[in-house]
Each structure stands twice: as structure tokens, then as C-alpha cells.
Amino acid sequence: MIKLPLIVLNFKVYSEAIGEKAVKLAKYAEEVSREYDVGLAVAPPTTELKTIVESVNIPVFSQHVDPHPCGSWTGGIVVEMLKEVGVVGSIVNHSEKRMILADIAIVLKRLKDNNLVSLLCTDTIETTKAGAALSPDIIAIEPPELIGTGIPVSKARPEIVQGAVEVVKKNNPSIHILCGAGISTGEDVAKAIELGAEGVLLASAYVKARDPKTILLSMADAALKAWENR
Amino acid sequence: MIKLPLIVLNFKVYSEAIGEKAVKLAKYAEEVSREYDVGLAVAPPTTELKTIVESVNIPVFSQHVDPHPCGSWTGGIVVEMLKEVGVVGSIVNHSEKRMILADIAIVLKRLKDNNLVSLLCTDTIETTKAGAALSPDIIAIEPPELIGTGIPVSKARPEIVQGAVEVVKKNNPSIHILCGAGISTGEDVAKAIELGAEGVLLASAYVKARDPKTILLSMADAALKAWENR
Amino acid sequence: MIKLPLIVLNFKVYSEAIGEKAVKLAKYAEEVSREYDVGLAVAPPTTELKTIVESVNIPVFSQHVDPHPCGSWTGGIVVEMLKEVGVVGSIVNHSEKRMILADIAIVLKRLKDNNLVSLLCTDTIETTKAGAALSPDIIAIEPPELIGTGIPVSKARPEIVQGAVEVVKKNNPSIHILCGAGISTGEDVAKAIELGAEGVLLASAYVKARDPKTILLSMADAALKAWENR
Amino acid sequence: MIKLPLIVLNFKVYSEAIGEKAVKLAKYAEEVSREYDVGLAVAPPTTELKTIVESVNIPVFSQHVDPHPCGSWTGGIVVEMLKEVGVVGSIVNHSEKRMILADIAIVLKRLKDNNLVSLLCTDTIETTKAGAALSPDIIAIEPPELIGTGIPVSKARPEIVQGAVEVVKKNNPSIHILCGAGISTGEDVAKAIELGAEGVLLASAYVKARDPKTILLSMADAALKAWENR
Numbered sequence: 001m002i003k004l005p006l007i008v009l010n011f012k013v014y015s016e017a018i019g020e021k022a023v024k025l026a027k028y029a030e031e032v033s034r035e036y037d038v039g040l041a042v043a044p045p046t047t048e049l050k051t052i053v054e055s056v057n058i059p060v061f062s063q064h065v066d067p068h069p070c071g072s073w074t075g076g077i078v079v080e081m082l083k084e085v086g087v088v089g090s091i092v093n094h095s096e097k098r099m100i101l102a103d104i105a106i107v108l109k110r111l112k113d114n115n116l117v118s119l120l121c122t123d124t125i126e127t128t129k130a131g132a133a134l135s136p137d138i139i140a141i142e143p144p145e146l147i148g149t150g151i152p153v154s155k156a157r158p159e160i161v162q163g164a165v166e167v168v169k170k171n172n173p174s175i176h177i178l179c180g181a182g183i184s185t186g187e188d189v190a191k192a193i194e195l196g197a198e199g200v201l202l203a204s205a206y207v208k209a210r211d212p213k214t215i216l217l218s219m220a221d222a223a224l225k226a227w228e229n230r
Numbered sequence: 231m232i233k234l235p236l237i238v239l240n241f242k243v244y245s246e247a248i249g250e251k252a253v254k255l256a257k258y259a260e261e262v263s264r265e266y267d268v269g270l271a272v273a274p275p276t277t278e279l280k281t282i283v284e285s286v287n288i289p290v291f292s293q294h295v296d297p298h299p300c301g302s303w304t305g306g307i308v309v310e311m312l313k314e315v316g317v318v319g320s321i322v323n324h325s326e327k328r329m330i331l332a333d334i335a336i337v338l339k340r341l342k343d344n345n346l347v348s349l350l351c352t353d354t355i356e357t358t359k360a361g362a363a364l365s366p367d368i369i370a371i372e373p374p375e376l377i378g379t380g381i382p383v384s385k386a387r388p389e390i391v392q393g394a395v396e397v398v399k400k401n402n403p404s405i406h407i408l409c410g411a412g413i414s415t416g417e418d419v420a421k422a423i424e425l426g427a428e429g430v431l432l433a434s435a436y437v438k439a440r441d442p443k444t445i446l447l448s449m450a451d452a453a454l455k456a457w458e459n460r
Numbered sequence: 461m462i463k464l465p466l467i468v469l470n471f472k473v474y475s476e477a478i479g480e481k482a483v484k485l486a487k488y489a490e491e492v493s494r495e496y497d498v499g500l501a502v503a504p505p506t507t508e509l510k511t512i513v514e515s516v517n518i519p520v521f522s523q524h525v526d527p528h529p530c531g532s533w534t535g536g537i538v539v540e541m542l543k544e545v546g547v548v549g550s551i552v553n554h555s556e557k558r559m560i561l562a563d564i565a566i567v568l569k570r571l572k573d574n575n576l577v578s579l580l581c582t583d584t585i586e587t588t589k590a591g592a593a594l595s596p597d598i599i600a601i602e603p604p605e606l607i608g609t610g611i612p613v614s615k616a617r618p619e620i621v622q623g624a625v626e627v628v629k630k631n632n633p634s635i636h637i638l639c640g641a642g643i644s645t646g647e648d649v650a651k652a653i654e655l656g657a658e659g660v661l662l663a664s665a666y667v668k669a670r671d672p673k674t675i676l677l678s679m680a681d682a683a684l685k686a687w688e689n690r
Numbered sequence: 691m692i693k694l695p696l697i698v699l700n701f702k703v704y705s706e707a708i709g710e711k712a713v714k715l716a717k718y719a720e721e722v723s724r725e726y727d728v729g730l731a732v733a734p735p736t737t738e739l740k741t742i743v744e745s746v747n748i749p750v751f752s753q754h755v756d757p758h759p760c761g762s763w764t765g766g767i768v769v770e771m772l773k774e775v776g777v778v779g780s781i782v783n784h785s786e787k788r789m790i791l792a793d794i795a796i797v798l799k800r801l802k803d804n805n806l807v808s809l810l811c812t813d814t815i816e817t818t819k820a821g822a823a824l825s826p827d828i829i830a831i832e833p834p835e836l837i838g839t840g841i842p843v844s845k846a847r848p849e850i851v852q853g854a855v856e857v858v859k860k861n862n863p864s865i866h867i868l869c870g871a872g873i874s875t876g877e878d879v880a881k882a883i884e885l886g887a888e889g890v891l892l893a894s895a896y897v898k899a900r901d902p903k904t905i906l907l908s909m910a911d912a913a914l915k916a917w918e919n920r
Contacts, residue, residue: 015300019314047311064305070245075294075327084249097305098790129823328560363589475760479774524765530705535754535787541737544709557765
């Protein structure tokens, strides 16, 4: 279900990623995935999930999921809703949607029980180690202070990427590890993979690009080359 | 846009209101709206909004909306997403999704600026009065302790319904006032309207009914009769 | 219990306002209150409340209070604790400690039932009007974007102060109305009172001043003169 | 600083633990600690911390601490305030005051940097393992569904206590492990220690007891015997 190296495109709730524009951004990713042997996944806004799942043949993630089961939770996003929609899994605990520890554990278990992939976001080596103890399928470490800055974590904080890779692989080698925050170019992606990451999580550099497909092509190309040289 | 008397059906995130089942529940409501001259609206789970809007010709509400604009709000539900999806408006501050006062004010303004209808939930006469000061289109008073109990607010706490009607109409007569919590039968709906409410907000009594359409027919019938006798 | 014009000094959790330093800041305020016929109150950090109440003879406010009653609320700050400590009341819904609407209503009622003074913070004219509907003893309007900037609300946004005064006095003239955010000098205080405010809420300009007492003396002087010229 | 076996008494914000009553409950614990060679610590309501620290010679814990440093955090409880007050440390992430994962990591680090003891609460074996990765001084596992029930975790869910002991000692043997929830008698305490716990965390069984000292004496006695027989 998870192809490496993996590039996950978080659409957030950018105005550039709503309605027809979301479909277009997802289709570009699908096209790039046909040209390059890399994993490409998208995480569109919640209201667009169903349409995107029906529009493309690449993995689609939800951006968030609540811990509770079906029931009296007006406005909630529960695992059963995601399952019905047909996404492959969900981002959990993004720095813009932090969760309490107890709820993270519940959500990861509920995703697993429903055969959905969990992509847990963490912010430091310490929380990555704690997160690894909860056995998500994927961890993406993103120092929040770099998110949206264009300063790539893989260059500005290489020791964080390496440290996260190390604690994850030491504690639970079956967890895939991505990094994110500031990833803007193919070079940033390559650098991340050289540091041991198995892919990247990015948002604005793709969604807000003048020419998203071209940027994604260069990222896929760089990712593949770095991956083969590991 | 708002037809009175109004029956708003909150699907919450009940397992009975996901996927095809959500469409069916919405279609029943549409059918009843053709037989009775009452307002009927549905509020399906967030991931189902687009499908429901495309499936029926009655007003569709979101169950929640966040205060922020488009941007870096992973997992957020913003007004622009709702506008794109085509809903008529949104429930705001449901007792299962309470908001801080400052955010309620922002959300109501953002909905208005986007020509979307706001349905603000309140829990007491005092918060109804405070809510009325923020000029939503609709207020639904729901004493949380009665939600999901089957004990109808219109019978168990008539003074709350009357008090809410009074403070709303005195402070801002253009706001429509509904009541909710425990509304389960046509009789409960009629009683609410007799007390001055212009409709009801209900959830489990419809969504979890063995025969939802029959119940809704009897509610619409009772609502219409009570409305004509006001 | 509330003397006008009122200057409320919020100590926040500044390092300059902990332990002996908190006592000193409170004593300065007490000294100034003996020299000028103005109301002076302090809101020290929660752990310092008891000591400050025992150290000075001016009104002491808590910075926050939770809505629940005594019971299983580990880490909570409940009204009964404040009552025991001997404070005169509590700030409610400060922009750094926002509360949901339903809880604001509960807290205001619990404070009143315990004969404690409520000082409700609001951020706009709209939320001030909503807050006034809940009948707190005092409302302090503080546009959050000006807090801590040194740009005084009374000069930068006079229309907000005037608008808040107007909606409060029109809806419930017994509520006292303060303004805050950026208030740094006697002139700022005077301007606030000229606009109709009955006092000010300030923090860093006092707590972080090189010579807090001198600044407070000039504020009290300016407040009194403006008050007499109303 | 931490004496084993350890009995931590959480006063929550019970009406029986405010003002003079808090002092009395703390003094009983001090008296018992003189008679039995066990660790006894108390966690009084936040407003009582200073008084209790000055009144007794046993470790005093805060019930909660926020992640931020000194500054503009009206109503916050920061590490520096606790340091000033003279407590020995703080409970973190109690089930009645849950924290997001990122904040737990920050708080644990800030406590350590200030030489304060951290007592992290967890709810399952999984979150205990995650918590252990963050290296608190003490972990207390408390299944929330048993808190306040009088049904002791050590008897009703022995496998949870054993599992928590195992993951903690395997991952980081320097962390002390307590259990809590429903602990009401000396027998419950003994059972916890037999299962490998190094002490207990309890609240209502002590605070709301008709004769708290007698109950605590029997718990200390049972704890000591079980500890010697390990």
C-alpha cells in the first residue's frame, strides 16, 4: 500500500486546493506517479476527499481524524467516515491539528483495525521516539518552526532528520519515516533521502507553486535518484 | 432561503448516516418536503456534504465550520470549502462542538460575508440572548442534558423554549428560533411551535428510526398544523 | 466593591511578577491607591494569589477560573478555591485564556452566586454586546492584535472603545466598561476615559516597567483628572 | 528526592481539600510518613500550593503545569511559578487535564531543566510505552474508566499494571512506575506493589474518607509489607 520513496502532498485548506483546483492538483500527482517509480499521495481538504478518491488512482489521505467512534459527535471526522469515502489512511497529529497523547493512541488503533494507513506527525526526536512506541505505519517529523518557511528541514536541521530516522529504525524498523517542513525543491527532497528519510511531506511548495507539476516532476526525479544511491 | 416552520435533521456521525445511507436519509427528507409545505434541511457528516448537495434539492447544512480563512490549517473546515461544496450554511457551536465566544463571532461574520446561513446552537436562555447579539440567521436552543434522551425539551422544559423565543424576538426579531433536544414525535414538534419556536433541530429520533420517513411525515404534518394555528 | 475610575493590573505570568516581586508590584499599587482616589486592582499569578491577598488591602483578582464546581477536576481553578483564598473576583475569558460561550455563562453565574466580581474580557464590539447580555460586573474590551504592542487601543482604535461603551451602556448600564491593549502611559489612560471607558486593564507597561510605581502614579493622576472632566 | 514505595495523594479540587482542610490532609500524610518508612507526597489545589509547602515537610506536587515559559500567558501555570513556590515537582497529563503530545515533551524537559520531578499520567500500556520514551521521573498508569469508582486497578486490571511495569522497566529502568484508579484500601495498595508497581496515586479514597489518617496508616502499613516481600 505504501510505495517508497514516498512524497505526500498536504493540500491543507489553501484556496488553491478547493474544488476543481484540488482535482487538478491530485491529477498532476497521478501523472507524475506514472512517469516516476516513486510513491505519490495527496491529502486534500476534508470536503473534497470523496471527489479526489473518485478522480485519481493514487493513495488519498485524510488530513485529520477524530478518536471517537460513530455516534453523537456533531462535526466530527471519524474513521468509519474515512473508510466509507475510500481513502487509504489519515494524517494524525499534524502540528496544525495537535492531539492529546491518549487520543493519538486511540486513533492509531482505530485506523489499524479498519485497515487504514496512519501517518503520524511529530515535531522533535523525543516525540518521534514516543510516537514510534505507538506503532503507526508512517511517521513524518516536522519541526513546526520551519513549516511554510521555505527553509528545508533537510538542510537547516539535518541532525533532526537523522536523529528521527535513528530512533524510529532502532525502536520499530517497520515504521516508515518521512520528514517535512520547508521542503521546496528536488534538492531538498534528495537531501532528506540521503539523511535516511524514506520520503517527504510537503504542502505550500507544491500547492502554491506557479507550475506545480514541473516542481513535482523535479522532486520525483531527485527522490528516485537519491533513493537508488542509498 | 429559510422556509418556516423549519425542521433541521442533524445526521451527526451516526453509522446510520454514512455513504449510501446518508443519501437515502436526505432523499426521504426531500420527499417529505414535496408533500408538506414545511422547511426541511439536512446536516450530513462533513465527508458526505458534496454528495448530498448533488443528490437532493433541499437545503444542506454543514455540522461545523472553523473560524479561520483559507490557509495553513491542516484538517480545518473553512467557510470557503463549504461555499465551494454548495451547502446553504452551517451549524455553529453545537454542544458537541463548542466554540470560544471570539470564534463564534468570527464564524458568523464569515458565513454572512459568503452569503451562507448560520444556525447557532445555544444551551440556555442567557447564552441565547448573548448569541442573539451576534445576529446569526437562526438560533437553536438545546439544553445539552436532554440531547439524545428522547425527553423532549418542548415538554420537559417549556419555559426554556418560551424564554429563548422571547429574548430572541425582543432583541432581534429577524433571527429565527428553533429548539432541540429530545424531539422524537410529531407531538413534540407541535408543542415546540405552540411555544413560539419556528421549528426544531433533531438527530437520533430521525437518523436511528426504524422507519425514518414515516416519522418525518408525522412531524411535518404536526408542524404544519401547529404553524397554521399559531 | 468596585471604585471608579478603575485600573486593573494583570501580572500575567511574567517573570517580573513571581514571588517577592509580585508582592512588591502589588504593594506599589496599594501605595498609589492611598495617594489617588482611583480604584486599583491587581491580578497576580494563580500560585501567588493567597500571599497577595494577605499582603495588600486592594482588590485582588484571579486571572482565570474554570466553569466546573469542586470535584474531580485535577489541575482546575474553581470558584470555591478563589472564594477561600479571599480574592475579590476573577478575570474571565482573557484573550490568552479564551473560553467557550457556554462556560462563560456558567462561570459568570458561579462568580455571582459566590459574591465575587466578574471581569469579562471581549475583543470586538460584537462580542462586547454578546458579553453584556450575560451581565458580568465589568467588561474589558481588548483588541488582541494590540495586546503587548505599546500601541494604545484608546488612540489607535478609539471607535472600538466608544462602540463598546455604547453597546454596554445601552444594553445594561450597570456593567462597568474598561478597555485594554497597548495602554502604556497616563495619556493613554486619560484618552480611554475621555472615550467613555471607566478604567483600563493593563499588563506589561506596568509589570515590565523599570520604575512601575512612577508609571502607575502618572496613570492614576491622569485617570483622576480625566474622570473629573467627564 | 523520591522515596519508595511511594503513595501520592491527589487532592484534586475537592471541597474537602481547600483552605484549612488542605493543610490538615497534608499534615496527616506527614504524620504517617514519620511512622512508616514509605514515601508520601501530596498534590493540593493550585491556590493552596504555597501554604502547603510551608506547612509540611513532605514532597508537594502541583496537579498540572503548562508548557510555556514565563510571559504573556494570562491564567497559565508555568514551571517557574512552581519553582518559586517550592514544590518538588508536578503531575503532568492527568486524565482530567490531558495534554497534546508535543506539550508533554516540552513540559517534561522544562521540569527537568528546573530540577523538578515529573509525574506523568498515562492511561494504557501503549501510552505508557510512549510516555517512557520521554523519560519522566515517574509514570502513573491510570485507566480513566476506573478513576473514582472504588474498583481498584490492581485487582480489576492486574494485567495493565504488570504490562505497564514491564514496558517501563524494559525501556527505561530509571523511571519509577505507579498505578492508580480505584485504589481504596491497604489491600489494593499491597496488590499494586505485588504486581511490580513502586507505589500508587490516589485521590477520593483519601480526601473524601471519614477518617483519612486511619486509611492512610493502613495503606502505608500494607505498602511497606508488600515492598519488603518483593
